[in-house]
Amino acid sequence: MKTLVRLLAALLMALAAAPTSAQQTTGTITGLVLDPQGMAVPGTTVTATNAATGFSRTDVSDSEGLYHLNAMPVGTYDVVAELPGFIRLERKDIAVDVSETTNLNLTLRLAAVAETVTVVGDTPLIPTTSSSVGQVVDLTRIERLPLNGRQFANLAATVPGVGLGFHSDPTKATEYVPQISGGNGRNVDYVVDGGDNNDDTIGGLAQMYPLEAIQQFNVMTQRFDAQYGRGGAVMNVVTKSGTNDVRGSAFTLFRDTSMNAKTESETLSHVSKQDYRRYQYGGSVGGPTLSRPSIRWGSFRRKTACSRFPCARTSSPAR
Template identity: 35%
Template structure:
């Protein structure tokens, strides 16, 4: 495998808004040539749409093409049913099919019908050729699993991986976070030592995590301020998701890293559901404490209850799917008291911190409800997702060994309201596929010190008495306390998008528009650094806030107003792309994108995309791509 990736070029920009919120865009020029050999995870992805396409050629036993054959596909997902006819070259195409299980039947007068059952995954153009036998007998039924379809996408230069429903349901995930399955994707690194949402959490091919973009059913789901995915989803809600790592088409914007495209489950004509209970208990753990004097495993009680149900409201017309999850956790955080080399100071610190050493507690609720309607040639979707998370006595992984007085309390709510309409215009065999989507997200959150009575981040200069004659104390100094003041954010997002696609001969053309309105208000945390000068007796008597005298250094705005965040941001994106099939095994992916963000004066943000996919053999595809990608303002 040969890959050439120039260094990203980043333009850092400050904009004069209240709170002086830092923004940046990152333009990444990508140039690579990739030779992909047959491999179970080498699936390439193609489109931002949440549907897929089945196409192929119908021939007889001698290899001659069959024109006018009827091709019918019906699926359990949303009770989908579509039909078309093969053209003069025996070619057929059925597009805008939701991921799921389908029965494909091909029939023609004088030939035995052929029926195949196909498991169709997200965002694929599946080439499925059918050979008919002469005669009037009923042909055999053939089961075709997704892993039996061609694993390599021969028509797209993008690279990535689809995490299938089977993997989501069967692979063990600690904490029931489906995004942990990103570690199955080549080029994605899950950094367990970094805080979730930080730029070091999930780098992709060297790109920092903040440059990744997240979509849920085609709707934006990225936390613009903090990075990472915004709303969390019950794992039972996720049908499958796809990760594009590089070389994606012009329809994908606001990302120079990976694009994580997630679809949720939908109901069908039969009821289906699942109930589950996951429990973790320290009774099954052994001690791995940092403190060698602790022989028992730290306290851990985690309960995760989940319920999901889907089915018909009106058979063949209206369907629903809903899920609910409740998570509670009580966990004793592990840490090690630092040793100062002085027994008196060590005991002083233990007495100070022991009262703050309470178990960390998590309370989280996740609710999801989705309706789908099949109205003529329209596939309508409405969904609501609500999560509420409260955390007490918490420290992120990067500070997990810190003293109890540094811990935080936090809370966050996420509300997502979304709708979509995918409809067909024109003939069944080659229609216009038009997709309209819109969403609203409301995401208030706050964070504050768990123990304000411990004071700010403090360096304690310890004196044995008032007559030591020293300025910084005659005993070893110690650090404790939380450096941050309370903060809060109220994020609101409104998004709209529209796209249209159609096949013109050897050209698969698509164009569209994206809009995102961002409104953020809040207060950023100040950093407080304190130096306390006190005797041991005064500290024991009056506590860390009232003992002795202290100096405080404040890092942040000079006035309360300077710590406020008020962000009003409008983003627009336009794109056009063409997948040009030069030969049966050679496809050229052309595209251009224009992005404009109201926080920046520059309007000439044109991003060309060029890719080529050459199917050398059935098991070898060579891909090359060049592109310019503009990251999202943060």
Template identity: 30%
Template sequence: MNLSSAATRAVIVFCSLLALSATAVYGQLSSASVTGLVRDSGGGVLPKAKVVLKNVDTTVERTAETNASGSYSFLNIPPGRYTLETSITGFRTATVAEFTLAVNQASTIDIALEVGTLAQTVAIEAQAMAIESQTSELGTVVAEKQVVDLPLNGRNFTQLLALTPGVAPVSVSQNAGGGFGVPVTQGSNFVFPAINGQTNRSNFFMTDGLNNQGATISTYAVPPIIDAIQEFKVNSHNDEAEFGSALGGIINVVTKSGTNSLHGTLWEYVRNDAFDARNTFQKAVTPFKQNQFGASVGGPVLIPKLYNGRNKTFFYGAFQQFLYTRAANGFFQVPTEANYAGDLSDIPTQIYNPFTTREDPAHPGSFIRDPFPNNRIPASLINPQMLAFARATLPKAGPKLNGDNNAIDPTPLRQNQTEWTARVDQTIGQKDFAWFRYSTLQNDTTSSGGRPSISSTKSNPATNYGGSYVHTFSPTLILQGQYGRTTLQDNSNSKFIGLPAGFGPSLGFASTFAGDFADGSSLIPQVNVASFFGGGESGGLNPRVSDIHQFRGNVTKIWGRHTLRFGGEYSSTGFEAFLKSVNVNFAGQQTGNPSNSKEPGSALASFLLNVPDNAGRRNVHETTRPGGVMSW
């Protein structure tokens, strides 16, 4: 057999099967479509009938003409409210009353014209589709009213995912509440559910049909602002190539665009200790402040005496900020002044001198040590670097607060999250339509690093932007191109504050241990003393948690009553992380009795003598080179 001729026949058969299919395959990711037949009252098809689809809010019109089969198509239509008007000489004009197109909806509206004149008009009531007849997908649209009216803790729309069938807000192994790099507001969690039994990491999150994934675990990089959401759809079953990257659900949010009228909103949600009652057992109300406020506005682009964008150029923008402060008292134990002087008589177990460790002559293979009389360590044995470290980084001991804890860390938890989004839609004549959206988020959190002298910070800058362009070559040939870009960082640092310059090197740690990290920095080690105190400097810089470029294009061709759609997509992603830490850990066994486990020693004594139990260093520079995936 001639292989080339066999391959040619296979391609011809495949294309023939596509052409014979009477099901329209649209799969538009952030838009909708309207198709139908125009007939006379006797059921005969009417070619060359004029069909006008009009957006109620923007008054933008799209015009199509029925083909020889009497069919018409409007593809890549932005979701919204529309009317439909059909006319042809010799028949009355038919007008379909206002109806709504949802994201990813393929609507079928057939029109029957009555004999008469064009001046005569017949009003037709739009009928809601009970079932999606154009595609095999299963999905649920959550409309703007539900998004705006239902109470959402932290204004987090993912809590509404539970309204759709097949969604279970439970963990089936991974990521039910978000995770790595997700900019979550305090007191609120994102809901990343299991859909149709798949794992939480099997979902795919999109905004306006563009990839908006955070890291690699099915979360949002830039969560959309509630007032900027027009609607969203949860597709729980997909057989179309456009959705070929997820086993679970596809969550596709459509943002609002402006209209011919200027509209805006303002909001603020407040929680404050001024509204709280004092706990009976406390002297004062626990400090707490939470403010979430913002604004949105949209309308036509109007520049006096320069440009009138009504009916063609529209804008929409939204801003939101979240401010949070909460008291977060932490208790821990620190050495007393007597302890610093070597007096550990307050420790109930005997401590031993590790420098006297030797083999027990009476029991070969066992070891013995000399005890410190009255649990007092001679000043000559106390390590000056460890003593200086403790005095510089620890608060002074106070009275015992609970148990053996004698110090408190009053460092509050603070969060400042700012988010912006802006969108422009442009209609160019009858054949071209484009939009562009830019969304950005900056999340900053500060908290205690374990004691008052350590500040822990977390920063999550993120962006998601892109656009779409649609060109209609003819009523039967349409081209669409899209580009999207997503970036997300997850940067965490713990640093000592208020220490004199050069303090780190004065502790005597080798530069190869406390320095020479991949990013060129040095750290003051984490010093952890069991049952007493811990913490120190560390860093987790992830400048490329999510770094995605996405290109997509498709061509739609209508032949008679059949629709063919061809397209391709290229998506690339990369990852980079700097992870660094160095720690010295002290335990009691170094100053315990090696031949009697009932005398375990003291971690504080081991610290003062500078005899650590173990130490560790982490220096990771992980890079995933940009990789690409092509699909069609």
């Protein structure tokens, strides 16, 4: 009996000490540091800095010239590689997307005199470290594409293999939701900032987020990692976190009676156009706080509607 208790205690301690894997809300930059002959350059200090937030992460290349910059918040980074005896190399505007690995090889040249090489360019579009099928919907697409109803998840329809279907919630039957590989509702696993955001009763998003609050999201339609663990597809969403500069936005959309034609019911009932008003408004603001050195971001959205509809009544002739 004592032996069994000891084995169970050892097993519990081992499980407690085992590292846990959380669903990713960040990205990774990795690659090789090489010399002009293609040989590995160990001991190189590689630093990635986000100019908007000031966040930075540093790693040193190993004996094979390999470096890893893990757990990088979504954004655009400037990468610098430095080693005595070599020219300082800068790579600007390197994009890091949620749940994605950016492969960035760095080639250093021997330094004859003090100089710096700055390279501005995009990273390869084809990932070589993951078999996941899908696409990242970035901030540019979120801000510039027209969107009926301002439901951010509907932008997933810009990803191959994704369409739009009616909401699985009967109380939201007029709204559209992403339909991936022919399924929606519980077929899609929604992850927001690493947390589960699924309606366990009928499927779909449990908590809706304003369009202005979304930084980007990754739509994975097939062959995604086992860490997500459910659904036939995954939508991994990252919300905005603010920058060192104070920024914000505001919007308002409206429709009223003067902008509408008579409905078929109004025509059949021989009545004038009925009162109709629909407003959708909101905004966002973010930046550094004054009380303590931190960055905050908040957003707000509201929709109100008021309408009247004619009701036709028929009666049978008296006998």
